[in-house]
Amino acid sequence: MLGVLRRKVACKANGVSALGQGIRVVASRAFSSSGKEMTVREALNSALDEEMSADPKVFIMGEEVGEYQGAYKISKGLLEKYGPERVLDTPITEAGFAGIGVGAAYYGLRPVIEFMTFNFSMQAIDHIINSAAKSNYMSAGQISVPIVFRGPNGAAAGVGAQHSQCYAAWYGSCPGLKVLAPYSSEDARGLLKAAIRDPDPVVFLENELLYGESFPVSAEALDSSFCLPIGKAKIEREGKDVTITAFSKMVGYALQAAEILAKDGISAEVINLRSIRPLDRSTINASVRKTNRLVTVEEGFPQHGVGAEICASVLEDSFEYLDAAVERIAGADVPMPYAANLERMAVPQVEDIVRAAKRACYRSTPLAATA
Amino acid sequence: MACSAAAKILHNPLLISSSRSAEKSDSCCKILGPSSFLGSTSLSKKLVSVNKGVSRASRRSANVVAVSSDVVKEKKLKSNSAAPSLLITKEEGLVLYEDMILGRVFEDMCAQMYYRGKMFGFVHLYNGQEAVSTGFIKLLKKEDCVVSTYRDHVHALSKGVPAREVMSELFGKTTGCCRGQGGSMHMFSKEHNVLGGFAFIGEGIPVATGAAFTSKYKREVLKEDCDEVTLAFFGDGTCNNGQFFECLNMAALWKLPIVFVVENNLWAIGMSHLRATSDPQIWKKGPAFGMPGVHVDGMDVLKVREVANEAIARARRGEGPTLVECETYRFRGHSLADPDELRDPAEKAHYATRDPITALKKYILENNLASEAELKAIEKKIDEVVEDAVEFADESPVPARSQLLENVFADPRGFGIGPDGKYRCEDPKFTEGTAQV
Numbered sequence: 001m002l003g004v005l006r007r008k009v010a011c012k013a014n015g016v017s018a019l020g021q022g023i024r025v026v027a028s029r030a031f032s033s034s035g036k037e038m039t040v041r042e043a044l045n046s047a048l049d050e051e052m053s054a055d056p057k058v059f060i061m062g063e064e065v066g067e068y069q070g071a072y073k074i075s076k077g078l079l080e081k082y083g084p085e086r087v088l089d090t091p092i093t094e095a096g097f098a099g100i101g102v103g104a105a106y107y108g109l110r111p112v113i114e115f116m117t118f119n120f121s122m123q124a125i126d127h128i129i130n131s132a133a134k135s136n137y138m139s140a141g142q143i144s145v146p147i148v149f150r151g152p153n154g155a156a157a158g159v160g161a162q163h164s165q166c167y168a169a170w171y172g173s174c175p176g177l178k179v180l181a182p183y184s185s186e187d188a189r190g191l192l193k194a195a196i197r198d199p200d201p202v203v204f205l206e207n208e209l210l211y212g213e214s215f216p217v218s219a220e221a222l223d224s225s226f227c228l229p230i231g232k233a234k235i236e237r238e239g240k241d242v243t244i245t246a247f248s249k250m251v252g253y254a255l256q257a258a259e260i261l262a263k264d265g266i267s268a269e270v271i272n273l274r275s276i277r278p279l280d281r282s283t284i285n286a287s288v289r290k291t292n293r294l295v296t297v298e299e300g301f302p303q304h305g306v307g308a309e310i311c312a313s314v315l316e317d318s319f320e321y322l323d324a325a326v327e328r329i330a331g332a333d334v335p336m337p338y339a340a341n342l343e344r345m346a347v348p349q350v351e352d353i354v355r356a357a358k359r360a361c362y363r364s365t366p367l368a369a370t371a
Numbered sequence: 372m373a374c375s376a377a378a379k380i381l382h383n384p385l386l387i388s389s390s391r392s393a394e395k396s397d398s399c400c401k402i403l404g405p406s407s408f409l410g411s412t413s414l415s416k417k418l419v420s421v422n423k424g425v426s427r428a429s430r431r432s433a434n435v436v437a438v439s440s441d442v443v444k445e446k447k448l449k450s451n452s453a454a455p456s457l458l459i460t461k462e463e464g465l466v467l468y469e470d471m472i473l474g475r476v477f478e479d480m481c482a483q484m485y486y487r488g489k490m491f492g493f494v495h496l497y498n499g500q501e502a503v504s505t506g507f508i509k510l511l512k513k514e515d516c517v518v519s520t521y522r523d524h525v526h527a528l529s530k531g532v533p534a535r536e537v538m539s540e541l542f543g544k545t546t547g548c549c550r551g552q553g554g555s556m557h558m559f560s561k562e563h564n565v566l567g568g569f570a571f572i573g574e575g576i577p578v579a580t581g582a583a584f585t586s587k588y589k590r591e592v593l594k595e596d597c598d599e600v601t602l603a604f605f606g607d608g609t610c611n612n613g614q615f616f617e618c619l620n621m622a623a624l625w626k627l628p629i630v631f632v633v634e635n636n637l638w639a640i641g642m643s644h645l646r647a648t649s650d651p652q653i654w655k656k657g658p659a660f661g662m663p664g665v666h667v668d669g670m671d672v673l674k675v676r677e678v679a680n681e682a683i684a685r686a687r688r689g690e691g692p693t694l695v696e697c698e699t700y701r702f703r704g705h706s707l708a709d710p711d712e713l714r715d716p717a718e719k720a721h722y723a724t725r726d727p728i729t730a731l732k733k734y735i736l737e738n739n740l741a742s743e744a745e746l747k748a749i750e751k752k753i754d755e756v757v758e759d760a761v762e763f764a765d766e767s768p769v770p771a772r773s774q775l776l777e778n779v780f781a782d783p784r785g786f787g788i789g790p791d792g793k794y795r796c797e798d799p800k801f802t803e804g805t806a807q808v
Contacts, residue, residue, distance in 0.1 A: 056593055085592045091624075096577050096617030103581020106566050107516065109588060126571055131578055135567070137778050139559030140550035143566065144781035178785050199781035231787040231794075278787025285790065317790060 036222065041211040043185035044074045047192040048112065050224045052082055055110060058196060059086040061097055062114030062151075071116045072152060072211055098124030098149070102131045105147040105201075112196060115151035118167045118205060125170075132201040133176030148195045150204035153181070154248060154299045155347050157209065161335035166300030168247065171203045172276040172309070178230055179277040181205045183251040184215040187274055190228030198230060205276075207248045233280035235287070239269035242357050243287040245310055246297040247273040250348065254297055257353035266361055276306055284310060285317045292323040293360040297353055302330035327356040459673065464731070464740045465749065467672055470509060471501040471728050472753045474525040477534060478703075480757050481524065481541060485707045489765070490541045493570075494555045497525040499670075499702035502727035503634050504529045506675030507602055510683055516564045516601040518579035521556035522634075522701075523568045526604060531563045538760040544767035551770045552778065572605065572639075573612035576631070579603035580618045583629035583692075600686040601629045608639030610653045619660040619694065626691035630682045631657075633696045634669065640705040641713045657694030669697030670725040673734065700725075 038046075052058045059082075064071045066079040066089040079087040090097040094115065101111040115121045121128060132145045154166040171179045178200055182188040188206070195202040220226060236251060237258050246254040251272045258268040269287050273280065288294050294314055296307035307328040314326060332346040459467070478496040485494050497504065500522075508517060508529035519526040527537055532548055540547025541555055548560050557568040566582055569575040582601045589597040609615055610633060622629050633653050637644045645651050657664025663685075667678045675697060682693040700722035704711030735741050779785065783796035791798075 059588070059592075085588065091617075091620060093617035093621065095614050096580070096621055099574070099577020099614065100581035100584055100618070100621065103518070103566070103578035103583075104585045104588070105581070106578060107582040107585040109585050126574060127577065130571060131567075131569065131574055135559070136781055138549060138553040138557040138568070139561070139778075140548075140552045141778040141781070142549070142561035143559050146781075176779050178780075200785055231784060275787075278785055280788055282788045282790050282792050286792075 036217055036219075037214045038185040038189075038217045039212055039214045040182075040185050040188045040206070041072070041074060043188040043217070044192055044206065044211075045076055045078075047189045047196075048075060048078060049081070051193055051196040052078065052086065054224070055196075056086075057108065058110045058112065059088065059104075060112045060114065061088040061090055061101055063090055063092060063116050065089060065114050070114075072208060074206075074211070075114070094120050094123035095127065098127040099131065101147055101149075102127050102135075102145060105132070105145045106135070106143050110146045110148075110196060112148045112150060115149065117156075117163055117208070118151050118153040119163050119165055121149065121151070121167065128171070128177070128201070128203065129174050133174050135176075136200065137176055144199045145201045146199045148192075148198075148202045148204055150192070150195075150206060152208035152211075153205035154207055155209075155331070155336060155343070158338060158340060158343060159336075160338050164336035166205075166298070166331070167203075168205055168276045168298065169300055169305045169309075171205075172279075172306060173304075174277075176201065177277060178202045178275070179205065180230065180275055181247040182274065183210070183248055183272050186215065186217050186221045187228065187234075187272070189217070189221055190226055191230070191274065194227040194230050197227065202230075205248065210249055210252075213252075228274070231275050231278040231280060233274050233283040234272045235269060235283070236272045237268070237270040239267040240291055241267045241269075242293040242295060242360050243269045243271060243284070243291045244295045244297060244353065244357060245271045245273055245284060245307075247276060247306070248299065250297045250299055253348065253350050254353055256350045257357065260350070260354050261357055264358070264363070266357060266363070268357055273306075279306075279309065279313070281313050281317065285314060288314050288318050289321045292321055293357075294322070295327040295329060295353065295356045295360055297329045297348055299331050299347060302328060302333055305330050324360045324362065327360050329353055329356050459676075459740070461740045464735050465745070467505055467509060467676070468728075468731055468735065468741075468746060469749050469753065470505040470529055471672065471731065472750055473528055473534065473756065474501040474504060475728060476750075476753050476757050477524060477528060477537070477760075480538075480761060482703070482707060484541070484761065490555070491543075492554060493521065493706055493708070494541070495522040495706045496703045497522055497701070499722065499726070500634055500636060500699045501525060502672035502675050502731075503604070503632065503669045503697045503699055506672045507604075507630075507632060507679040507683075510676065510679050511600070511602070514564060514599045516566050516579070516582045516599065517604070518566045518575040518582065518601065519558070519568060519604045520572060520575055520606065520609075521568070521570050522606075523556065523558045523565075527558040527560065527563075527565050527568075530560070530565050532558065532560045532565060534756055534760040535763045536560075538757075539764040539767050542764040542767070543769065544764055545770040545774065546763070546767040550774065550778075552774070572609040573614040576603050576605060576609070576614050576618045580622050580627060580629055583622065583627035583686075584625070586628050587625070598687045598689075599628070600683050601627075602632055602683075603629060604632045604634060606639060607633060607635040607637065607644040607653065608642065608647065609633075610656065611648055616656075616660075619656065619662070619692070622692040623661040626689065628686035628689065629692045630679070630686055631692060631694045633694070634699055635696055636699050636701045638701070638705070638714060640709065643713075652696075654694060654696040662692045662694055664694045664696070666696045666698065669699030670722070670727045670730065672727055672731050702726075 060075055065075040066087045069076040098113055101113040104111050128149055132147055136144050155164040168181060171177055180191045180195060182191045195204050237255060244254045254270045258270050261268045269291055271287060296310045298306045307330055311326045329348045329352050334346060336346055337343055474497060478498050481494060481496060484490045504525045517526055517530050524537055536548040540549055543551045545551050548558060553559060556570045558565055559567050566578060579601045586597055586599040589595045635653060654664035654666040665678055668674050678695055682695055685693055732746060784794045786795040789795040789798055
């Protein structure tokens with residue numbers, strides 16, 4: 001399976017280096033491309049570059065963003081272009097530099113704070129929530145915080161329990177934050193530009209395994225003023241039998257699952273959430289009212305997850321339209337194990353999504369004795 | 372007199388103070404080498420030689436501020452004021468006095484209002500520490516920033532936020548400086564550059580460091596003419612917190628225009644500073660990170676002002692941060708809910724004799740900077756200001772229901788898209804408080 005292949009490749013690459021750039025895993029898409037393809041890494045890099053050149057108040061701060069060219073090479077070339085005052089290498093002090101970013105944002109600048117992974121953001125979560133998210137409210141609109149916290153989120157390959165958690169649900173529950181999770185290069189470019197221009201704190205959840213993936217981009221997306229609206233989901237694939245919602249890497253899996261389901265005569269509609277907070281409830285509900293069945297897919301822990309919120313939202317708004325119980329696919333309710341086969345079981349796979357969709361359509365076959 | 376308070380520090384039975392003062396200057400100089408920092412070297416001289424009245428006065432008269440009158444100069448020469456303070460003019464003295472009285476009367480009124488049920492939640496009062504706030508903040512320009520903790524009423528008042536607005540905020544009314552949405556612990560004012568008001572200790576330090584970073588960025592990258600300084604106020608308990616050290620490191624590393632002001636009142640709720648800290652001399656932590664660390668008597672506004680002047684000037688010149696430890700004391704408990712049973716009454720009584728307001732009043736009167744009547748007039752004026760603030764707050768309306776959803780985002784489309792496909796904030800019912808969110 002493509003997913004497994006990608007994981008093996010990423011394992012060897014260990015996430016950092018040119019190997020990611022060398023491998024271009026081209027996922028097949030139904031739409032015609034404009035001919036130009038771009039990896040997510042290039043998309044993020046170009047977005048940062050353009051926003052920094054357009055507004056001198058934008059600066060990047062984080063560990064290894066400067067001389068190391070970025071822990072995952074996202075900020076490659078920016079130090080040479082903009083100098084050490086705008087691309088700042090920090091000591092290993094998440095709480096300190098996240099707070100410094102917030103203070104700079106209070107007083108007029110537009111920082112982009114990079115966390116090497118969002119797991120490390122837990123050391124700074126006090127600043128993300130208490131001094132960034134809540135400040136516009138506490139000061140009654142006097143102090144807005146135009147800051148972006150970005151970095152890879154969720155499971156990578158074989159990195160163990162402390163480096164694999166997905167934070168979409170945690171940050172998504174906090175009022176005052178905007179939480180974005182791009183999937184394709186176009187998403188990455190448009191959403192990052194929108195996030196940097198936004199006057200509110202934005203948590204931008206990327207995915208390490210997607211950095212090296214290449215997607216076709218339209219000419220419109222290459223324009224330097226290209227922005228995607230925050231709070232709007234995208235329907236990646238239209239369908240009429242079951243709705244599958246996903247974000248980040250799981251969108252790729254959902255699309256593959258949709259292909260498989262199509263062969264079995266189930267037409268799945270795949271929604272790329274793009275924005276965890278605010279959640280595009282209207283798109284999700286409109287889709288459910290059309291298909292009458294819902295499968296939510298996410299990589300994070302199941303309890304209090306994004307899927308739980310979508311489920312509740314659909315129950316509140318579209319209860320009469322549901323023909324089957326909502327199926328939630330999430331990561332296993334355990335800290336991420338290290339062994340490769342266990343890790344494969346702890347993260348949703350394409351087969352899980354296919355099975356769930358079939359269950360929702362009452363077309364599931366009973367599981368044979370599992371291997 | 373203010374200077375006798377200095378003498379008391381040296382011979383104070385409290386072990387901490389005397390050993391601190393004696394050692395401080397030596398270490399400072401050893402580690403940093405000859406320092407042009409006025410605060411460390413001259414302070415040590417002053418603490419050691421208390422009574423060299425004439426020579427000091429004559430040296431001081433060479434630095435006379437243009438505004439002072441001959442009468443004052445004459446009095447200065449005669450007095451044996453070895454008070455390590457700048458020569459304050461009458462105007463300055465009255466400004467300082469008024470600010471400290473405002474802080475004291477306001478906080479006392481807060482206590483009254485709290486017990487009458489007009490104020491609620493967590494209220495942390497600043498009685499006794501006014502010298503630190505007044506000493507530092509009255510030297511700032513409007514564009515300079517102040518970042519504080521939950522004990523922030525007086526910092527906001529000193530920086531210029533009107534008493535009416537602070538009182539309304541405490542009452543939770545819509546006319547408050549944060550429209551009632553912040554509360555006692557979250558005083559923000561964009562106009563006066565008060566950047567909060569934080570409930571978590573240590574939270575304000577990185578934020579202050581960030582504001583100082585912005586100041587430097589504006590100067591170096593945006594090429595604006597910017598020499599704004601930031602002051603970060605925090606307590607002794609915070610000095611054991613990781614964020615404090617992280618920021619000392621980064622501020623010194625990047626030479627940020629910030630002054631870290633430690634209001635060491637010896638108690639973190641009920642935890643004594645000596646029980647919580649391996650090395651209680653906080654000023655020492657400055658040189659460990661490459662910045663000067665100064666200890667000053669925080670009950671004497673003139674001494675604080677002198678040290679503050681030098682630290683702020685240092686920051687403005689671009690020489691980097693300073694750590695100033697002010698030895699002070701809070702006369703009331705940690706908050707109005709704190710029964711304050713753990714502190715020794717003898718300790719409280721001792722510090723009550725060092726009340727900064729009484730000390731300044733004595734200094735002003737003994738040096739004939741102003742008459743008793745003028746000081747009384749100021750007190751009366753402040754009483755009226757605070758009473759007016761209470762009346763104003765009382766009569767102000769509570770926030771409207773629609774205010775609940777306001778100000779969550781600067782860009783309100785952050786509430787997302789409603790069921791009809793349009794942005795929720797465009798729904799007319801949104802601000803009426805009846806829309807579903």
